[in-house]
Amino acid sequence: MTGNVKKSARKLARKKIALTGSVNADGAPGIKAMAVEKREGMKTFWFASNVGSQRAAQYMANPRACLYFFDRIPYRGLILEGAMEVLTDEASRRLLWRRSMKCVYRNGRVDDPDYCVLRFIATHGRYYFMLETESFSVDD
Amino acid sequence: MTGNVKKSARKLARKKIALTGSVNADGAPGIKAMAVEKREGMKTFWFASNVGSQRAAQYMANPRACLYFFDRIPYRGLILEGAMEVLTDEASRRLLWRRSMKCVYRNGRVDDPDYCVLRFIATHGRYYFMLETESFSVDD
Numbered sequence: 001m002t003g004n005v006k007k008s009a010r011k012l013a014r015k016k017i018a019l020t021g022s023v024n025a026d027g028a029p030g031i032k033a034m035a036v037e038k039r040e041g042m043k044t045f046w047f048a049s050n051v052g053s054q055r056a057a058q059y060m061a062n063p064r065a066c067l068y069f070f071d072r073i074p075y076r077g078l079i080l081e082g083a084m085e086v087l088t089d090e091a092s093r094r095l096l097w098r099r100s101m102k103c104v105y106r107n108g109r110v111d112d113p114d115y116c117v118l119r120f121i122a123t124h125g126r127y128y129f130m131l132e133t134e135s136f137s138v139d140d
Numbered sequence: 141m142t143g144n145v146k147k148s149a150r151k152l153a154r155k156k157i158a159l160t161g162s163v164n165a166d167g168a169p170g171i172k173a174m175a176v177e178k179r180e181g182m183k184t185f186w187f188a189s190n191v192g193s194q195r196a197a198q199y200m201a202n203p204r205a206c207l208y209f210f211d212r213i214p215y216r217g218l219i220l221e222g223a224m225e226v227l228t229d230e231a232s233r234r235l236l237w238r239r240s241m242k243c244v245y246r247n248g249r250v251d252d253p254d255y256c257v258l259r260f261i262a263t264h265g266r267y268y269f270m271l272e273t274e275s276f277s278v279d280d
Binding site for chain 2: 017019021022023027028029030031032033062064065066068070072075077079081104131
């Protein structure tokens with residue numbers, strides 16, 4: 001990946017909202033906008049979710065996932081492909097927990113049984129700018 | 141679907157840009173932002189694309205598709221699930237062709253061999269508002 005493309009891709013990957021892609025049990029694609037709670041470069045992204053959600057169930061059954069970020073004008077897009085893990089261990093829960101999550105989960109605590117963490121790890125990506133596109137591996 | 145939800149869902153479905161979801165040959169989900177060229181309610185959506193694109197190849201191999209529209213604050217989301225057809229017949233080409241497409245396709249004409257039309261037909265949908273969600277069938 002050329003230096004300029006990498007810089008632009010990294011900038012897109014810093015957006016607060018990621019479009020997350022999944023494949024459901026029926027083989028159909030799904031998309032949902034999710035707030036990125038924590039990230040490390042273009043490699044690892046963390047989201048807060050619910051154990052009982054369709055989304056978590058989908059990723060537990062099939063971890064294949066993508067994240068997509070884009071600007072409208074001029075059009076730039078970044079797709080990162082990889083896998084999504086559903087984590088409920090204490091360290092992962094504490095990593096993302098913020099006071100404002102109190103009103104999102106039933107018992108309002110970091111040990112809420114419905115609170116889970118989604119961790120996406122990218123293996124490769126593709127960057128689009130206008131009609132051009134460039135694919136690349138995402139290294140650690 | 142209640143009247144208010146239907147009204148809000150229809151409003152979201154009128155956005156100019158749709159996030160389109162696909163499943164590639166390898167079973168991985170894909171997402172791309174595309175301009176909606178024409179639509180009929182929440183049932184049928186048309187996009188201009190390229191015969192030689194990864195996207196068209198994916199939908200030819202596996203028509204399972206979704207469209208996603210969303211607002212950030214307050215969060216509202218609409219996913220429409222259905223199938224995407226890749227069309228190259230003259231009527232479909234003429235339906236979407238606009239003068240501004242001249243610079244997008246190599247020979248700049250409605251009969252450009254790389255010009256194709258993607259037509260999405262929804263079967264069902266799900267509307268999200270804050271933490272609430274409602275599923276519905278998409279009728280003709």
